[in-house]
Amino acid sequence: MSKETMQTKAIHFTSFGNAAIVQVSSEPLSSFPFMPAGPAIRSDGLIISELMAMGSVGQLTALNQTDDYLLLTDADVLTGAKQNRVVNRSVLLAPSAKTIIEVSCVERLRWNYRSSSFSSPGSVADPNLRSRKAGTFSRMKPEDESHFRDTQGEVWDHVYASLACEGVYSQTESYEELLKHRMAKAERAFPDCNPAEGCNGLSVLIDGKVISVDLFGNEETYRYYFPMLRDAAFTLSRTGEQEEPADMHESYFKALAAIDEFSDASRTVEEHHPGAGTLYMTETDRLVGFSLMHGEEMIHNAFFTR
Numbered sequence: 435m436s437k438e439t440m441q442t443k444a445i446h447f448t449s450f451g452n453a454a455i456v457q458v459s460s461e462p463l464s465s466f467p468f469m470p471a472g473p474a475i476r477s478d479g480l481i482i483s484e485l486m487a488m489g490s491v492g493q494l495t496a497l498n499q500t501d502d503y504l505l506l507t508d509a510d511v512l513t514g515a516k517q518n519r520v521v522n523r524s525v526l527l528a529p530s531a532k533t534i535i536e537v538s539c540v541e542r543l544r545w546n547y548r549s550s551s552f553s554s555p556g557s558v559a560d561p562n563l564r565s566r567k568a569g570t571f572s573r574m575k576p577e578d579e580s581h582f583r584d585t586q587g588e589v590w591d592h593v594y595a596s597l598a599c600e601g602v603y604s605q606t607e608s609y610e611e612l613l614k615h616r617m618a619k620a621e622r623a624f625p626d627c628n629p630a631e632g633c634n635g636l637s638v639l640i641d642g643k644v645i646s647v648d649l650f651g652n653e654e655t656y657r658y659y660f661p662m663l664r665d666a667a668f669t670l671s672r673t674g675e676q677e678e679p680a681d682m683h684e685s686y687f688k689a690l691a692a693i694d695e696f697s698d699a700s701r702t703v704e705e706h707h708p709g710a711g712t713l714y715m716t717e718t719d720r721l722v723g724f725s726l727m728h729g730e731e732m733i734h735n736a737f738f739t740r
Contacts, residue, residue: 440649442693444686446630450623452641453671454680455664456689457633464651466731468503468526470658471510475554480504480527482512482552485534489516489545492586494552496535498527503710505655506535507734508567508724509558509648509663513610514549517541520559520609522567522585524726524734525709533709538567538589540609557613558662560670561638561646563592565738568722571715573702616669624668629653629660635735636660637689638667642680644692647723649735696721696737 446457474480479500485493494512498504504527512519519537527533540559559567570585593609596602604611634656635649648663650656671677699721701714711728716737723737 440693440697442635442690444690445633447682447685448625448627449680449682449685450625450627450668451671451673452677452680453667454639454642454685455627455667456637456639456685457630458635458637458649458689458693459632460635460649460693463634463653464728464731464733466503466651466728466733468505468651468655468728468733469500470655471504471506471527472554472556472658474498474500474502474504475552482535483550484515491517491539492536494519494535494537496525496527496533498529498531498533501529503527503529503728505726505734507558507648507659508564508736509659509666511540511555511557511559511610511613512537512552513555514552516547517544517606518608518610519552520563520567520589523571523704523707523713523724524736525707525713526711526726526728526733528710535708538586540589540593542590542593542607544606544608555610555613556662557610557617558659558666559609560613560666561738562670563589563596563609564646564736565722566592568724568736568738569740572722573715573717613666613669617665620669620671621665623673624665627664627668629657635693636663637685637692638663639680639685639688640670642684642688644688644739646738647689647692647696647736649693649732651732651734655734692721692737692739696723696735701725 518541704713707713
């Protein structure tokens with residue numbers, strides 16, 4: 435694979451407490467047509483269900499009944515069926531095709547049907563959970579491999595610790611309940627922040643450090659995911675007089691520097707990744723992430739700093 439040469443500009447900045455979002459324009463955009471999967475889930479054009487009647491925690495069936503290629507990202511939370519899940523890594527679903535997708539449970543204490551298929555709740559996994567998932571696919575071996583945890587173990591640990599830390603009681607240890615609690619607590623205070631014209635990506639900074647970046651191959655998909663990615667970032671912020679707001683120009687510089695490092699890093703193909711297109715993992719001492727491509731066309735790039 436030849437790496438895409440991206441021309442990236444920082445376009446818009448919004449801060450909230452110790453969190454900030456930098457919206458970017460990254461060209462070239464993809465000429466390959468694809469759509470976000472969420473609207474198709476809601477219209478029953480995409481049916482996501484348990485792999486088998488008794489369920490399989492780590493795999494689900496995605497039946498795309500539309501004529502479009504559909505993107506499910508590593509941030510997508512799926513609710514219903516026998517237990518809620520989060521998609522492990524972004525996957526492109528071919529039209530009129532069935533795909534077995536890889537997921538992790540985010541509701542450890544439920545294993546009974548609430549619906550025959552999954553819905554999309556309108557919220558996504560926060561950058562910290564996504565980062566922990568991505569870290570489990572690391573090819574940099576820890577000094578003591580006994581400390582290496584699989585993806586599901588890391589996800590359960592994150593959900594349990596977050597519920598406890600924020601004082602949220604959930605009978606089933608449901609990550610969805612945590613997300614609802616965060617939004618109810620913080621949503622009214624959020625600053626006005628909408629998708630900026632010409633942008634197709636955003637960087638999230640906490641305490642002046644880039645923690646995550648998402649770049650999408652088209653603006654339509656970016657506009658769909660932006661409100662959820664924005665809310666996931668802002669619900670992690672701390673607010674108050676003691677919190678010094680981020681500097682716009684410094685945030686622009688850090689966001690673009692992180693994207694440059696990701697673009698310049700070597701990539702390794704994932705041979706057995708499900709769906710259409712190809713997934714490439716990227717890893718350095720400072721970040722880990724992936725590029726989902728269709729041929730030479732970018733579908734979704736996401737990375738997280740260590």
